[in-house]
Amino acid sequence: MASENEKLRIDKYLWAIRIFKTRSLATEACKAGRVKLNGTNVKPSYVVKLGETYSIQKGIERKVILVTGLLERRGDAKIAAENYEDKTPLEETYGFKSTFHAPILKRDRGTGRPTKRDRREIDDLKSSEWWKDGEKESE
Secondary structure, eight states: OOOTTSOOBHHHHHHHTTSSSSHHHHHHHHHTTOEEETTEEOOTTOBOOTTOEEEEEETTEEEEEEEOSOOSSOOOHHHHHHTEEEOOOHHHHHHHHHGGGSOOOOOOTTOOSOOHHHHHHHHHHHHSHHHHHHHHHHO
């Protein structure tokens, strides 16, 4: 664990607390604007400070973390979890998980293009309230 006087880059910190699998992925996320501090993009060389809250977009998953400790080296998951607090709202956490349970429309292989009647049934299904509820959860 690093002391408060030492400087620790955000990309190295995100890698050390196991948000990203590699440090280069953490660097790319910072460069692409997927790591934010108070709504502003953070460069990979930004120095992490205790008590700051970061918003991280990782694919379709969005995390909000509060820095509670500084980790310089990547350790096991228990130590990593002690150095940040997950402040992600519950709605977003469950919304992310519900995308994996959304129904998938699939046609049998070799059946060809849908007929006009099939197309109308598909459109009716997609415009139904049930389908729209699934889309809202994934946003």
